[in-house]
Amino acid sequence: MSDFLPKEVREGLELARKRNLKRGSRLRVRVGEETYPILRSWGNGFALDRENTEHLRGLVDVFDGSRHLYQALIVAAKDDGHVMSFEFKRSTAATDKPPLDYDRPDDAPVALLPR
Known part of the structure; x- marks a missing residue:
């Protein structure tokens, strides 16, 4: 079907699809001071808008809103035209x-009570 649509219409549909994916996701990737919205995520990777993310690799931080989920070492996996996938x-x-440097006993006190 996309073969019958004019180029401008196809580009407009692709931009609208990316805009909806960006709005629907709270997940973000932060590299230094730069932040990129995650369009799609799965167990061992995620996808970003290809614009300005081709160079992305190495250590990144993944956030859900303002909550830090994890730190990850990533590599570019696949270029899907407008979307870049990372693993x-x-x-x-x-x-x-x-992290604790020792094994904490199950019956250890949780807090110190004042006198």
Whole structure:
């Protein structure tokens, strides 16, 4: 069907589709000071708008709104025309507390009560 549509109409439809994907997703990728909206995500990767993201690789932070989900090492996987897909080489979930250097007993106190 897309063979019968004029080039301008096809480009307009593609822009509208990308705009709807950007609005519907709260997921973002942050690299340094730059932030890119995630159009689609799956278990071992995600897709971004191809514009200005061709150079993207290495260590990135993934956010859901303002909540830090994980840090990931990514590589470019596939170029689908207007969308660039990336795959994780590694992904580490972000936590709000530092890792323990020792095994914490189950009956350990949670807090210190003042006198």
